[in-house]
Amino acid sequence: MPGKQPTILAHGGAGSDNAHSDGTDRACLIGLKLLQARTPVLEAVCQTVEILEDDPRFNAGTGSRKRSDGSVRMDAACMDSRRHFGAVSAIQHIKNPIHIARAVADSEYRLLAGEDAHRYALELGFKEMDMTRVESNAPGTDTVGAVVFDGEQFAAALSTGGTGGSRPGRVGDVPLIGCGLYAGEHGAVCATGHGESITLNLTAYRTYEMLGRGIVPQEALDTALGWFKDSQDIGLLIVSQKGHAGGSNRSMAWSTLSGD
Ligand code: ASP
Numbered sequence: 489m490p491g492k493q494p495t496i497l498a499h500g501g502a503g504s505d506n507a508h509s510d511g512t513d514r515a516c517l518i519g520l521k522l523l524q525a526r527t528p529v530l531e532a533v534c535q536t537v538e539i540l541e542d543d544p545r546f547n548a549g550t551g552s553r554k555r556s557d558g559s560v561r562m563d564a565a566c567m568d569s570r571r572h573f574g575a576v577s578a579i580q581h582i583k584n585p586i587h588i589a590r591a592v593a594d595s596e597y598r599l600l601a602g603e604d605a606h607r608y609a610l611e612l613g614f615k616e617m618d619m620t621r622v623e624s625n626a627p628g629t630d631t632v633g634a635v636v637f638d639g640e641q642f643a644a645a646l647s648t649g650g651t652g653g654s655r656p657g658r659v660g661d662v663p664l665i666g667c668g669l670y671a672g673e674h675g676a677v678c679a680t681g682h683g684e685s686i687t688l689n690l691t692a693y694r695t696y697e698m699l700g701r702g703i704v705p706q707e708a709l710d711t712a713l714g715w716f717k718d719s720q721d722i723g724l725l726i727v728s729q730k731g732h733a734g735g736s737n738r739s740m741a742w743s744t745l746s747g748d
Contacts (some may be wrong), residue, residue, distance in 0.1 A: 491712035500741035501630035502681035529643035540632035552649025575663035666693030675728030705733035
């Protein structure tokens with residue numbers, strides 16, 4: 489950039505195989521086309537994440553990992569710079585949790601959880617999905633996310649099957665505003681990796697706050713990565729009017745595209 493060029497970044501999670509960046513490339517291509525067609529930023533970022541949820545190589549939607557008891561629960565969240573925020577937590581049997589988070593953003597609520605979030609999705613007409621096809625409970629993350637800028641507004645979205653093999657009941661950073669993601673007038677940020685550390689660091693909000701102080705995305709990224717120990721995996725995507733940056737202290741499939 490810098491400037492007003494539509495920009496999108498998408499990731500396949502801290503720890504995801506770089507070889508899977510064809511999946512994040514494809515998501516960026518579709519997301520950029522949506523931005524160029526003047527699709528509102530929240531819609532564009534959620535449709536981008538839908539592409540990643542449908543890619544079984546990533547731990548979200550169709551590719552969600554099992555918890556230690558063999559069950560699957562998913563979290564998703566989205567936010568734009570007009571302060572629309574919505575999230576779902578511990579939802580199951582839904583193909584694209586990101587669209588339920590999007591529906592919550594349009595409602596009077598900010599976060600719906602568990603069976604009641606599932607019921608809400610069915611009431612809205614979303615189809616159930618058989619999650620018994622899920623095969624892996626390998627430890628690790630490989631969750632998905634994206635940030636977008638349409639030249640005026642910013643948005644961020646995240647979706648995850650959580651940490652494979654985790655204790656039932658565990659919820660990470662994804663549905664917590666300012667932890668996994670944040671968007672405002674200065675930019676958009678989404679995080680991936682060790683959810684407990686991301687939450688304790690208020691990672692997305694504190695990174696966003698640096699953008700508000702005029703710090704360029706690459707410097708904000710380097711600073712935020714420094715908040716984490718080597719044992720804690722962390723990846724970030726950032727976009728602001730001053731540019732964009734993405735990176736992780738692990739391998740991470742991620743992509744970016746800009747264009748008028
Ligand atoms: N942060 C997610 C969680 O803790 C996982 C990830 O991003 O890889 O649930």
